[in-house]
Ligand SMILES: NC(=O)C1=CN([C@@H]2O[C@H](COP(=O)(O)OP(=O)(O)OC[C@H]3O[C@@H](n4cnc5c(N)ncnc54)[C@H](OP(=O)(O)O)[C@@H]3O)[C@@H](O)[C@H]2O)C=CC1
């Protein structure tokens with residue numbers, strides 16, 4: 001065990017949660033070839049773990065085991081499945097502190113945010129454990145006297161999951177919870193930057209009584225290879241992915257060969273509109289929450305901030321003052337509000353967007369500089385226009401670009417001028433304007449006078465090139481079920 005793993009284990013009440021082996025077919029295994037990969041702490045740059053690096057052969061075994069295990073799991077009553085999931089939820093919450101520390105160590109977000117993600121992630125297990133008991137069928141009045149028609153809903157099959165580094169717990173539970181509640185087997189590949197949270201989740205799944213083989217976590221640096229296994233293995237009937245739109249396109253093309261059912265939670269480019277009748281202090285609070293949560297590394301972060309001319313200067317000054325209160329540092333340090341970015345590529349993307357804006361005549365109001373390592377000053381830039389990169393590309397970092405607009409129609413036109421359509425936000429108090437704008441915005445999620453919209457009880461997902469399907473809510477389980485129409489002749 002290397003020094004840093006020992007260091008991290010020393011922070012945990014239950015060091016056994018820091019697992020570095022893969023969880024395959026109910027066993028903790030090393031790779032067939034013994035391969036491992038390093039996991040680093042983005043705040044300190046040090047290696048915190050060496051994790052098993054699986055190949056396609058081991059993933060095939062996980063898929064085969066899931067196919068076998070799901071037969072017995074789906075045959076159990078919904079109430080029985082729900083009770084096991086409730087136990088898993090309870091264990092996640094009992095271990096919230098340790099799971100939060102592991103998450104902060106591998107991903108960088110401040111501990112308070114990480115613990116919040118654990119609660120958010122666990123809420124999907126709680127929610128879908130309850131929804132398992134509401135997978136209802138239908139009876140339909142027969143079309144002929146001797147026909148009795150029914151519809152039943154059955155688990156779709158083994159589910160393959162690929163998830164990103166920015167929410168290393170919740171993005172997995174948002175997929176595995178409905179899958180397991182529906183009676184499916186599940187094989188999840190976490191992002192190579194952040195496998196430890198997924199493996200800790202598997203430790204607790206085993207303790208909760210999730211049957212051996214039903215749920216596997218397959219860490220690997222061979223993302224493309226594992227993705228191909230998921231798309232080519234006939235036992236896989238569902239692929240669920242959260243990540244960039246570019247990778248989503250690759251997976252959709254690969255999934256076509258087997259006509260694989262896909263859920264895609266992809267990139268965003270969220271507009272955040274402040275009208276002149278907004279409560280400006282509330283709008284600043286909402287912008288801070290939406291823009292700087294997870295250091296701007298979420299797909300629903302405000303990516304473009306449009307401010308009506310009459311309140312532009314006042315809003316800009318208030319926002320800059322709030323941004324300057326952010327405390328950038330190591331997420332394991334008390335009081336830190338803003339951690340590092342995930343990697344060097346992310347830092348370069350923020351710098352590129354800022355430089356591009358400055359080259360176009362924009363001005364930095366606060367921040368704008370890298371600090372050290374992967375840390376970056378929270379930044380506000382004014383004078384942004386629709387021709388700049390930040391208007392069309394997801395920054396995924398602590399940059400708040402302020403655009404000025406004159407009319408409501410102009411704001412809606414700018415906001416909708418993107419290939420993405422995940423989340424949008426606006427602040428206004430005139431009821432006519434609120435009604436018109438919330439209906440005109442082409443997004444799957446609209447926050448009105450709020451900057452935070454994420455909850456397990458509501459359908460999360462985008463339109464246009466932000467994805468396919470919805471996660472969470474009573475709708476979220478549909479993608480893990482197949483509908484069967486039975487026509488009985490009597
Ligand atoms: N919608 C969202 O919540 C997210 C959006 N993004 C957007 O994507 C941009 C890039 O971030 P990044 O993390 O690189 O996102 P990616 O889409 O590249 O990575 C997301 C996941 O997909 C895996 N992956 C990458 N390429 C393939 C492939 N060809 N086949 C199968 N799996 C693959 C990655 O593996 P590995 O990590 O090992 O490379 C990771 O687990 C961000 O700047 C942001 O704009 C990113 C994350 C989340």
Ligand SMILES: O=C(O)[C@H](O)CS(=O)(=O)O
Pocket residue numbers: 166167170171242297298299300454460
């Ligand atoms: O992918 C993401 O960024 C998350 O879905 C954002 S949220 O669900 O935590 O809002």
